[in-house]
Amino acid sequence: MTLILGIDPGSRITGYGVVRAGARGCEYVASGCIRTGNGALPERLQAVFRGIREVIETYGPVTVGIEQVFMARNADSALKLGQARGVAMVAAAEAGLEIAEYTATQVKQAVVGTGAADKQQVRMMVMHLLGLVQKPQIDASDALAIALCHAHTRASLIPHGLSAAKRRGGRLRL
Amino acid sequence: MTLILGIDPGSRITGYGVVRAGARGCEYVASGCIRTGNGALPERLQAVFRGIREVIETYGPVTVGIEQVFMARNADSALKLGQARGVAMVAAAEAGLEIAEYTATQVKQAVVGTGAADKQQVRMMVMHLLGLVQKPQIDASDALAIALCHAHTRASLIPHGLSAAKRRGGRLRL
Numbered sequence: 001m002t003l004i005l006g007i008d009p010g011s012r013i014t015g016y017g018v019v020r021a022g023a024r025g026c027e028y029v030a031s032g033c034i035r036t037g038n039g040a041l042p043e044r045l046q047a048v049f050r051g052i053r054e055v056i057e058t059y060g061p062v063t064v065g066i067e068q069v070f071m072a073r074n075a076d077s078a079l080k081l082g083q084a085r086g087v088a089m090v091a092a093a094e095a096g097l098e099i100a101e102y103t104a105t106q107v108k109q110a111v112v113g114t115g116a117a118d119k120q121q122v123r124m125m126v127m128h129l130l131g132l133v134q135k136p137q138i139d140a141s142d143a144l145a146i147a148l149c150h151a152h153t154r155a156s157l158i159p160h161g162l163s164a165a166k167r168r169g170g171r172l173r174l
Numbered sequence: 175m176t177l178i179l180g181i182d183p184g185s186r187i188t189g190y191g192v193v194r195a196g197a198r199g200c201e202y203v204a205s206g207c208i209r210t211g212n213g214a215l216p217e218r219l220q221a222v223f224r225g226i227r228e229v230i231e232t233y234g235p236v237t238v239g240i241e242q243v244f245m246a247r248n249a250d251s252a253l254k255l256g257q258a259r260g261v262a263m264v265a266a267a268e269a270g271l272e273i274a275e276y277t278a279t280q281v282k283q284a285v286v287g288t289g290a291a292d293k294q295q296v297r298m299m300v301m302h303l304l305g306l307v308q309k310p311q312i313d314a315s316d317a318l319a320i321a322l323c324h325a326h327t328r329a330s331l332i333p334h335g336l337s338a339a340k341r342r343g344g345r346l347r348l
Contacts, residue, residue, distance in 0.1 A: 041275070042267035049264045075252040079243055082256020087264045089257070090223045093216035101215070 002154070003029065005061035005097070006147030007052065008139050009088045011080035012036055014048050015139030018059045019130065021151035028130040030059055031140040036084070045087045052091035064092045065150030067142070068101035102149050107142075110149035176328070177203065179235035179271070180321030181226065182313050183262045185254035186210055188222050189313030192233045193304065195325035202304040204233055205314040210258070219261045226265035238266045239324030241316070242275035276323050281316075284323035 001022045008015035013036070018029040034051030036044035066089060069081060092099055105115035112125045123141040126132070129148060136144060175196045182189035191205035208225030210218035240263060243255060266273055279289035286299050297315040300306070303322060310318060 040273075042263055042273045045260050045264045046267045049268065069253055073249075075247075075249050078249040078252035079256040079259070082253040083260030083263070085253070086219050086257030086260040089216050090219045090261045090264070093220045094223065099214075099216045 002063065002151070003059060003061040004147045004151050004154075005055065005059070005064045005092070006143040006145065006150060007064060007066045007088050007092070008142040008146060009048070009067065009081065009085040010139060011044075011077070011084050013139045014051065014084060014088055015137070015141070015143035016052065016055050017136075017140055017142075017144030017147045018055070018061055019144065019147045019151060021155070026130065026148055026151050028132060028144070030055075031136050031144050033137050033139050041083075045083060048084050048087045049091045052088050053095065056092065056095045056097065061097065063098045063100070063150065063154070065100050065102055065146045065153075066092070067107065067146055068103050100150055100153070102146060102153070106153075107145050107149040110152045111145045176237065176325070177233060177235040178321045178325050178328075179229065179233070179238045179266070180317040180319065180324060181238060181240045181262050181266070182316040182320060183222070183241065183255065183259040184313060185218075185251070185258050187313045188225065188258060188262055189311070189315070189317035190226065190229050191310075191314055191318030191321045192229070192235055193318065193321045193325060195329070200304065200322055200325050202306060202318070204229075205310050205318050207311050207313050215257075219257060222258050222261045223265045226262050227269065230266065230269045230271065235271065237272045237274070237324065237328070239274050239276055239320045239327075240266070241281065241320055242277050274324055274327070276320060276327070280327075281319050281323040284326045285319045 001020055004019050004021055006017040014034040017031040019026040020029050034048055036047045089099060108117040108122060109115045112121050119138055122145050123135065123138065126141050126144045175194055178193050178195055180191040188208040192203040193200040194203050208222055210221045263273060282291040282296060283289045286295050293312055293316065296319050297309065297312065300315050300318045
């Protein structure tokens with residue numbers, strides 16, 4: 001069982017989602033949003049830094065998936081997004097966590113099966129895969145999708161030889 | 175006497191400069207560069223975070239000036255710059271320091287007297303104002319210029335009444 005944190009960074013709202021990945025798939029642990037408020041920029045960035053640190057201290061994930069951004073609308077929004085993303089990433093790195101980056105297309109592909117899915121479709125599949133009854137907030141849903149994508153990618157990276165040995169009851173354990 | 179830190183954030187090199195601001199102007203304390211290397215992004219961001227934290231612990235500045243970026247070449251470079259800038263800013267904020275932002279134009283105006291100055295002109299004026307014999311590296315020079323701009327702006331924000339009282343030998347001291 002591996003606790004996985006997904007982070008969807010944003011200049012106003014940073015979503016987070018924690019899932020427990022095991023042999024039978026993923027279970028929901030927690031999700032939510034860090035809202036940065038209307039204060040001065042240093043305070044808003046501290047809210048992201050401390051928020052991610054608190055999530056890590058509370059749930060104890062061992063690995064993190066974070067959205068990789070290729071296309072920002074413009075240089076100004078890219079700068080603002082970059083500031084929040086850098087701060088979220090350094091909070092995870094300072095906690096000693098392994099960090100993987102995924103593009104939005106990779107996340108959609110892993111969760112919905114098509115890179116062209118919209119946020120609502122992603123949320124529906126996240127709810128279905130994790131058996132959620134209540135709709136998570138949209139940034140929290142994106143973060144859960146990133147966590148699921150990371151869980152899926154990690155699982156598929158397990159060498160086939162080792163998996164086979166494990167299935168046959170061999171001595172190799174991952 | 176106030177110790178002032180200037181930061182010129184960059185995705186590859188982050189410059190820093192520390193000056194001591196007193197009644198007779200500014201003295202040079204230290205300057206240098208934090209090079210982020212060629213590692214993975216989380217490691218590069220950690221280098222900025224830890225580097226700024228170390229500078230603060232070593233020299234003990236009480237206030238920070240950091241360059242505000244309006245025009246990035248494109249969204250991709252803006253994102254990368256934003257990541258480093260956010261991390262540098264949160265390192266200062268977590269150390270409890272007051273943070274002020276200045277545009278490149280404001281910095282050039284304060285140090286050279288014209289917002290159209292180039293980096294070489296800024297360096298010449300920084301060397302002149304601080305009595306430096308050796309040329310600082312260009313990012314370190316920019317950081318020192320930001321520190322000088324911040325010192326200048328802080329000084330000019332002192333209420334006139336108080337300054338006058340001080341000049342007349344009154345009891346008010348800042």
